[in-house]
Amino acid sequence: MRPGVLALMLSMAPLPALAHKVIFGVFPSGDAIEGELGFSNGDMAVGAVIEVYDTSGTKLGDATTDGDGFFLYTPQSPVAHQFRADLGAGHVAEAVMPADEVAAILGVAKIDPPAPAATAAATAPSVIVASLSDADRAEIATIVRDEMRPLRREIAAYKEKNDLQTILGGLGYIAGLFGLGFYIAARRRLAG
Template identity: 70%
Template sequence: MRRLALILTLCALPLPVAAHKVIASVFPSGTAIEGEIGFSNGAMAPDLTVQVYGPDGALLGETVTDAEGFFLYTPTAPVAHTFRADLGAGHVADTTMPAEEVAALLGVAPAAAPPSAPPQTAAPGAGLSAADRAEIARIVRDEMRPLRREIAAYREKNDLQTILGGLGYILGLFGLAFYIAARRKLNG
């Protein structure tokens, strides 16, 4: 009878859920802002409208993700840009690029530049044409995309909550084994 009760109890326990988090990140890409939107399980968000907001909440513009969940947006003002997209089922992507990074993209000096900054020398690749720089930027972007996805997947798999949950299961199983052993010793 006890075994039947134990089996029924174990069958009634909830099964683990394959939850996933929204991945949303932005980074400089030449004179544009490139970003990606998707889920931590590797599913990206294709053909998704991404709205771009300024620090005052005003809509600055919109863009659309490509088939791999990536988008490009060209800023026009050196202000913080917040990118939001609704992925459905309560999932909302929300990420911000600070005003300093946007100002650097636009070639505008930041508002509070440090006075003791050393003079700038020629930038690497200054002798390249605009087309060559754009091609190099595209190649680097394409090579970095899989690495970003792998890092996000690794973070999702190996977070502290997962580790603590595994330890909890182990301790719970030992506790159950000790309880059953103690009951057998008392009864028999």
Template identity: 55%
Template sequence: MIRSCILILALLAPLPVMAHNVISAVFPSGSDIEGEVGFSNGDMAADLLIEIFDVAGSKLGESRTDGDGFFLFTPSELVTHIFRGDLGAGHVAEMMMDGAEVAQIIGQSPGAAANSAAAAMDISAAPAAAGSAGLSDQTRSELATMMRNELRPLRQELTAFKNKSDFQSVLGGIGYICGLFGLGFYIAARRKIGSSA
């Protein structure tokens, strides 16, 4: 009986677990779609091929993540974009951006065919407005890149926080399991005492 108890306790001993969830997200970034792919333990997916599809499954393009797990894709079609990256070992990151959001990135509404002339006029007026505001296109691009780089760590921390397992929940689960085994041993001992009397 003692040997079986020791064996059961040895099997129930907590072992280091390397469980992790895939973290993935896409968001607008100027005229591009920026995304990130990684794991909840903080490891980011570097040099990962990201394939982009529409809802029908037609391939729209592909991108690669950088060393920090981020990728950029410039949309050219006003459709819903589905981003997929195979991280191996059964982990597949899949993110989706709705066609309406893509239309905002491209700078057109979903019914933009009728408004293309107005959009062309707005685009031609943009350099003059930028010049009058004192910012060139290059300066605007550099500012957007700086903002994107500054916001990346915040996005990573927020995503990791959302996917983090609550330590108290894990300890509570282990406590319940130990309690159930204790109850089982108590009942078994009571039966053994009852049968020997």
């Protein structure tokens, strides 16, 4: 076979795609909404603009990710918040925080259907829980948030590295090695 033909065939061979997924999550953090934006390979989206909309499409504001791919947004009204980031190259991330979670952040009571008074009084236990000041709660939230950041990244990286395709690929390699071993053993048996 000619070297030029071989080079042409090799250049047309399909290559594995090195794609990665966008990781985008939002969660309550004290009196704000904290979010994380990055890619499944561990790269974080630094300096990305996050646009915030309500369910009708009205823009509520925006935030920018820091050097670790995190952002903070302080909600103003107890409506569902839709977060959107366009990272280019077809990478668009969206996340939603429901209205009841936003209401809890703002300290607005969620309106529930009224329960019968007799049943509620009979089943409600009378427990007093030690209360924390707002400063203590904010400090605890900051500590927990800082401790959770590396865990979230490790979980995302673990999910990406150990997905079903990787597992099936490993099993395929093992089966191929067994087939190669059986082929060599059969050749030796026929030759000897």
